[in-house]
Amino acid sequence: MNAVELIKKKRDGKAFSTDEISFLINHYTTGHIPDYQFSALLMAILLKGMTVSETAALTNSMLISGKIINLSSLKGNKVDKHSTGGVGDKTSLIIAPIVASAGIYVPMISGRGLGHTGGTLDKLESIPGFRTDLSLSESKKVLKKCGSVLIGQTKEIAPADKLIYSLRDVTATVESIPLITASIMSKKLAEGIDGLVLDIKTGSGAFMKSQKDSIRLTNSLIQTAKSFNKKVIAFITDMNQPLGNYIGNWLEVYESIRVLNGKIKNDLYALAIKLAGAMIYLGKKAKSLQEGECIAKQKIESGEAFKKFLEIVNLQGGNVNYIINPEKYPRSRFVKKVHSVKNGFIYEMNTYQIGMVSLELGAGRRTKDDVIDHKAGIILYKKIGDDVKNGDIICELRSDSNSKITLAEQMIIESLKFSKTKPSIPKLIKKVIK
């Protein structure tokens, strides 16, 4: 076996054996296959594809390149959720405490903001003191104590994925369904979970813009999860407008607190209940998805979910005073309310662009070294289907830089399209696939 022959094989559209995939991943991870050969291979994979069993073998090789967390000492089911990411998607912050308070372990490894989307880790770190870089043994302690832990990918988890992901990022080989599948699943399987709920976003603010691609990715993820004997339920959900009304790190924590407090019952709440319900079902604390959703709602109404959130924040070093009294959190130097200059119904929101506005205001990173302004972001007053009058407030922009706000205002206005008649509102849950 040698690298050139294997690259040639994939280039010519042939399928790898499990041994060949294992050879490639092991030799790349140990530096015996150089980057320039692996990137040619990645391009061949992107253009020629991989079968279900190749994808499973790739996932496995990446998984066993690192540690698999052993949670067998914790009695009870362990379930996680993965979202492909979008704008305003803060469901993890709501779901983890709901599901943990229902008696299921939720060991959650999350990522950082990428391009126009925010990242769960960045959001959590907007809570002063919150540590997402716990070691695996610290994580296990937190998980044991309160039923959930929210951390980042450690060096011990799927190091092959980390290496390969960096290379994909700079060689235009990100958008490959088998590569995305193996990247997601190798990390999720390393968490030591029994079940997984998938939230695959589709629409203008998602990485997968078309529903067709989203379904292809979903099927690939489900087939791979099943080949590892993991229970899985996938939701294809809307990302044609931001989820909820708050975008930006602390602003999203704030909206999550409001949902956990039972103060908001918007699309974010609806999706969080759906996903949490499915996790509760997979965790065998409900006999059906409906019963799971019902339990999820109760956990909010009873205040248990909010209490659980305080517990998690506290155990991970975060200052709970800001969770209890969020209005005490520092404000941005500049707050600008954007008024409409048109009459009509909003029928389209360029959600990618809205994500970029948030980044522009300081909530995201242009390069790896950029420092995030946790306070910055957008509060949406209007969404698709809303009847807007000239002069109405569309949204509020927050930033420490006035010039950034000026640019952001222009961008946000350009991102909206108006119609004279009331448009149909995009369906939140497009499809459920088991």
Next chain:
Amino acid sequence: MNAVELIKKKRDGKAFSTDEISFLINHYTTGHIPDYQFSALLMAILLKGMTVSETAALTNSMLISGKIINLSSLKGNKVDKHSTGGVGDKTSLIIAPIVASAGIYVPMISGRGLGHTGGTLDKLESIPGFRTDLSLSESKKVLKKCGSVLIGQTKEIAPADKLIYSLRDVTATVESIPLITASIMSKKLAEGIDGLVLDIKTGSGAFMKSQKDSIRLTNSLIQTAKSFNKKVIAFITDMNQPLGNYIGNWLEVYESIRVLNGKIKNDLYALAIKLAGAMIYLGKKAKSLQEGECIAKQKIESGEAFKKFLEIVNLQGGNVNYIINPEKYPRSRFVKKVHSVKNGFIYEMNTYQIGMVSLELGAGRRTKDDVIDHKAGIILYKKIGDDVKNGDIICELRSDSNSKITLAEQMIIESLKFSKTKPSIPKLIKKVIK
């Protein structure tokens, strides 16, 4: 413009502008685009292709990465030949003196042996003292004096090609028609020629095994040559059996001497006359291809071509005594005549395998650092269509290693297939394309 966006563009099957190609080649050559990005790009080019104008732009960028030899001070036409390479293909050694003796300049930049095929430079270097590493100014002097010079690719000629070729070799991106085209044409155009004759091999001993691929490559080369206003004629020729009867570096020089002396009139002679005739026609010393061939034959009959060969060898430092008295050349320690154990007509020769036998005997390189044994090789006594009796000599193997001969004998026997009835002999010239 940035590398990732451009890789993405080709990955998605879009065509590059001339500026984009120039950006890619310049930035790769200067080290601003790393190997791992360029290899992903090469794989995308291999799988998605390039248009005629992209290929021309690529050729041009690679050409102007180095020096273009200025031959305007030499009055008269400059014509070269390029062959895609095969087993026993020593036509360059015969053609250069024929065409130069007809009053046309032949500035020839050749390559080394690659895989199962020999290289003109290695063959020439089997002549004691012969220097293929002349500087550009030395080359020009030789060319001016005798009308031809046979050298290797210098550092000054198309350095981008040298860099890219090394990367293609280790990333399974050799077999791409636009990349092959740009690699060949950038070097040929740097020679400062007016016309080019192409010899595209097809068959079991060629790099392009199928005639369809050979025609595709030929068309790509012709279109590119024409976009640089170069006159071009292409021959698609047979490589289903070795060309001529001698394989191995000195053995091929020997056979060339015999052809130049008018002693051999085999397939090698026939092809050399065809190609030289076309060069004489492109060099405007004949009004038709037929007249060109006629002149080529005369140059052999009159002894002028052989004299010209002596002149070239002498000017490039080679010992002409071995050309005049080739039987004085050292012999291999072991010479083995292979006898047939079958009766029948040879109807198939695995020419790739025969090339590998020659390499095995010491005539080629397995790695870049291998030292070539110039004496080693094969003399074929039988070729396709020959009626062979049990006990007849099929060929003679020459090597300084007896164990290599034992292995080679086995391989050569396996490379031949016999039939009871006389098979048709592969047509030498399959197609002429102008």
